[in-house]
Amino acid sequence: MIPNGIDVARFVGLHPTTTRLLDELGLAGAGPVMLVPVRITPRKNLELAIRILAELRRGGDDARLIVTGPPDPHGAPGNGYVGRLRALAAATGTTGAVHLLAVDRGRATSIRVVRDLYRVADVLLLPSHDEGFGLPILEAATTRLPIVCADIPSLRELAGDDATYLRPDADPAEVARSIRHRLSAEMATRLASRVRGTYGWPRIYEDRIEPLLVEVAGASR
Numbered sequence: 001m002i003p004n005g006i007d008v009a010r011f012v013g014l015h016p017t018t019t020r021l022l023d024e025l026g027l028a029g030a031g032p033v034m035l036v037p038v039r040i041t042p043r044k045n046l047e048l049a050i051r052i053l054a055e056l057r058r059g060g061d062d063a064r065l066i067v068t069g070p071p072d073p074h075g076a077p078g079n080g081y082v083g084r085l086r087a088l089a090a091a092t093g094t095t096g097a098v099h100l101l102a103v104d105r106g107r108a109t110s111i112r113v114v115r116d117l118y119r120v121a122d123v124l125l126l127p128s129h130d131e132g133f134g135l136p137i138l139e140a141a142t143t144r145l146p147i148v149c150a151d152i153p154s155l156r157e158l159a160g161d162d163a164t165y166l167r168p169d170a171d172p173a174e175v176a177r178s179i180r181h182r183l184s185a186e187m188a189t190r191l192a193s194r195v196r197g198t199y200g201w202p203r204i205y206e207d208r209i210e211p212l213l214v215e216v217a218g219a220s221r
Helices: 008-012 016-025 046-058 077-091 101-105 111-120 135-142 153-159 172-185 187-199 201-219
Strands: 033-036 064-067 098-100 123-126 147-150 164-166
Touching: 008 016, 008 111, 016 111, 033 046, 033 111, 046 064, 046 077, 046 172, 077 098, 098 101, 123 135, 123 172, 135 147, 135 153, 147 153, 147 172, 164 172, 172 187, 187 201
Parallel strands: 033 064, 033 123, 064 098, 123 147, 147 164
Antiparallel strands: none
């Protein structure tokens, strides 16, 4: 039986650029997708984000990490921090799951694409050592995206009791467990993940339609 399905990108009104990006990254059915909408700079503590990603993938999840911002223009010459992040991704076996969008694509990520990513991600992750304000907290709240962030004054002032907090020096395995627990407790998040992974048309075609076509083609020979 071929079930009915949903074109998620069309239904939520994703921009064509975002749709192409999601296809390029192979995000259909992947999860949890962790969104980190920040510049690439050491104070954002992206090493912890990569180690959390590694723990999630070690546990069997097809987890992805999306960092939208470019390297800090005032950082060290030669994008040394980007190189260290690449090396850490290679060491933890997460190279294909770490997406530094502005670096990988050679251009800034448009605000339209970032806004779309808030709607398709599973969790906002902000492991920063410090933040001046924390605008992503407000943006995530408007899209009802679960928030996992550093327990620092600027972020706690914004999110209050409505975020899952981590220490900037936290054990990555502990944070991975917290993310799994948070997402498993959110009924809407659980259902959305199941719908994307089971009832999105790409998955229906791959799991149901294509095998049937192959079977019919074989039988007609």
